[in-house]
Amino acid sequence: MVEDLRYRTIIDKDGKEVVYMAQQAMIIRHAKQVLTSQTKVPLTGNEMEDGLLVIENGAVWIEEGRIVMVGPDTDVWNAYEASGKNGAKVIDASNQIVTPGLVDPHTHIVFAGSREEEFEMRLQGAAYMDIMNAGGGIHSTTRSTAAATEAELETAARERLDEFLRHGVTTIEAKSGYGLTLENERKQLRVAKTLDESHPIDIVSTFMGAHAIPLEYKENTDEFVRIIIEEMIPVVAKEGLAVFNDVFCEKGVFTPEQSKRILEAGKQYGLVPKIHADEIVSYGGAELAAEVGAISADHLLQISDEGIEQMAKAGVIGVLLPATAFFLMEPAAKARKMIERGVAVALSTDRNPGSSPTESMPFVMNLACLTMGMTPKEVISAATINAAFAIGQAEDVGSLEAGKKADVILWNAPNYTYLQYHVGVNMVDTVIKNGEIVVGNRIVIQTESFTVSEK
Ligand SMILES: N=CN[C@@H](CCC(=O)O)C(=O)O
Numbered sequence: 474m475v476e477d478l479r480y481r482t483i484i485d486k487d488g489k490e491v492v493y494m495a496q497q498a499m500i501i502r503h504a505k506q507v508l509t510s511q512t513k514v515p516l517t518g519n520e521m522e523d524g525l526l527v528i529e530n531g532a533v534w535i536e537e538g539r540i541v542m543v544g545p546d547t548d549v550w551n552a553y554e555a556s557g558k559n560g561a562k563v564i565d566a567s568n569q570i571v572t573p574g575l576v577d578p579h580t581h582i583v584f585a586g587s588r589e590e591e592f593e594m595r596l597q598g599a600a601y602m603d604i605m606n607a608g609g610g611i612h613s614t615t616r617s618t619a620a621a622t623e624a625e626l627e628t629a630a631r632e633r634l635d636e637f638l639r640h641g642v643t644t645i646e647a648k649s650g651y652g653l654t655l656e657n658e659r660k661q662l663r664v665a666k667t668l669d670e671s672h673p674i675d676i677v678s679t680f681m682g683a684h685a686i687p688l689e690y691k692e693n694t695d696e697f698v699r700i701i702i703e704e705m706i707p708v709v710a711k712e713g714l715a716v717f718n719d720v721f722c723e724k725g726v727f728t729p730e731q732s733k734r735i736l737e738a739g740k741q742y743g744l745v746p747k748i749h750a751d752e753i754v755s756y757g758g759a760e761l762a763a764e765v766g767a768i769s770a771d772h773l774l775q776i777s778d779e780g781i782e783q784m785a786k787a788g789v790i791g792v793l794l795p796a797t798a799f800f801l802m803e804p805a806a807k808a809r810k811m812i813e814r815g816v817a818v819a820l821s822t823d824r825n826p827g828s829s830p831t832e833s834m835p836f837v838m839n840l841a842c843l844t845m846g847m848t849p850k851e852v853i854s855a856a857t858i859n860a861a862f863a864i865g866q867a868e869d870v871g872s873l874e875a876g877k878k879a880d881v882i883l884w885n886a887p888n889y890t891y892l893q894y895h896v897g898v899n900m901v902d903t904v905i906k907n908g909e910i911v912v913g914n915r916i917v918i919q920t921e922s923f924t925v926s927e928k
């Protein structure tokens with residue numbers, strides 16, 4: 474059957490299919506507030522607060538999947554009328570706020586199984602690392618992922634992506650790391666690639682063969698490091714399966730010295746370093762991130778003062794994962810200290826089956842305020858533009874600026890503070906990806922005779 478490109482089918486919140494007519498322009502009008510930023514570099518210090526622009530009674534003009542103009546409603550509407558065009562689909566956002574599509578810069582979404590039994594063990598006092606060292610944790614998910622077919626992994630990850638989308642995320646990073654053999658790492662990365670090509674969410678892939686030391690290499694960890702460097706990285710890079718190379722630099726996993734070798738080897742093949750740093754103990758991961766020129770260092774629950782200084786100096790983005798700290802019942806990262814000392818902070822779910830089984834960036838944003846003392850404005854900067862910088866996508870996403878992808882979220886909230894204050898609910902009303910409504914069932918006012926009909 475030939476697809477009729479004049480029509481688009483979307484799934485509304487009740488799971489009902491709605492058909493609407495696709496057309497060139499879309500204008501979101503009368504938003505209570507449009508939140509965006511305009512910057513060529515990650516926002517740091519006071520700029521995380523002041524760099525977030527609040528346009529009262531704002532509008533966004535979209536054409537062919539890109540943003541044409543953002544500003545006060547009258548300015549945008551006058552410019553549209555002056556352009557001599559008509560036929561735009563107009564969305565009334567008068568009870569809503571509008572933000573860029575959220576960016577999640579740290580996820581592990583391609584895996585099989587779940588680990589609720591470990592959750593129960595932890596509730597009874599077991600430690601996350603002890604469970605892993607006893608052959609559970611990451612090893613347990615590695616076993617279930619090895620047993621799953623590519624199609625099964627794709628189905629499971631697609632459901633997670635749908636949940637992300639319903640929570641306002643339009644771009645994510647996805648790591649491998651539940652393979653730990655070349656074949657199984659490639660399997661995960663191929664699934665991420667397929668999903669990037671077939672799901673509305675854009676996916677940027679990270680190779681993370683250095684996620685755990687397989688049990689059979691426990692006594693000879695350097696041999697596994699050699700395999701990653703000599704056998705995995707060259708193939709993954711050659712096949713174009715990843716942009717970034719990540720290491721779990723942690724006591725009992727990869728030492729800073731091994732992590733450095735793996736990250737430097739990735740650089741030789743064009744893979745940009747990222748690091749899981751200072752999560753459980755202070756281990757020099759932040760300092761290493763600065764030394765190797767990592768784009769980001771993530772977790773940072775136990776970062777040292779020296780690590781903060783060096784990350785700020787080297788321009789390494791700190792990706793903070795407050796849902797992970799919350800779920801592991803650990804003290805939150807010191808976001809205030811990092812922001813005050815000049816580290817650009819981004820936020821992420823860290824979606825994975827062991828330490829953060831959530832697809833909700835709004836929940837992460839709530840936690841960032843409540844457990845790390847970030848302000849509502851800082852939180853939006855961290856979940857949009859700084860998150861986009863943390864995965865090298867800021868030229869295209871992370872803010873509502875002319876020329877960028879039209880990834881836009883309409884929230885059922887009267888102002889940006891309410892978004893953080895109304896805790897634990899999903900206030901996403903509409904998700905627009907590349908100029909198309911992909912979540913939501915909007916009342917659309919037509920400026921011409923276009924129709925919206927239900928199947
Ligand atoms: N800490 C290391 N890796 C993941 C958890 C992976 C898992 O437990 O399955 C993280 O970022 O939290």
Ligand SMILES: [Zn+2]
Nearest residue numbers: 579581749823
């Ligand atoms: Zn992680």
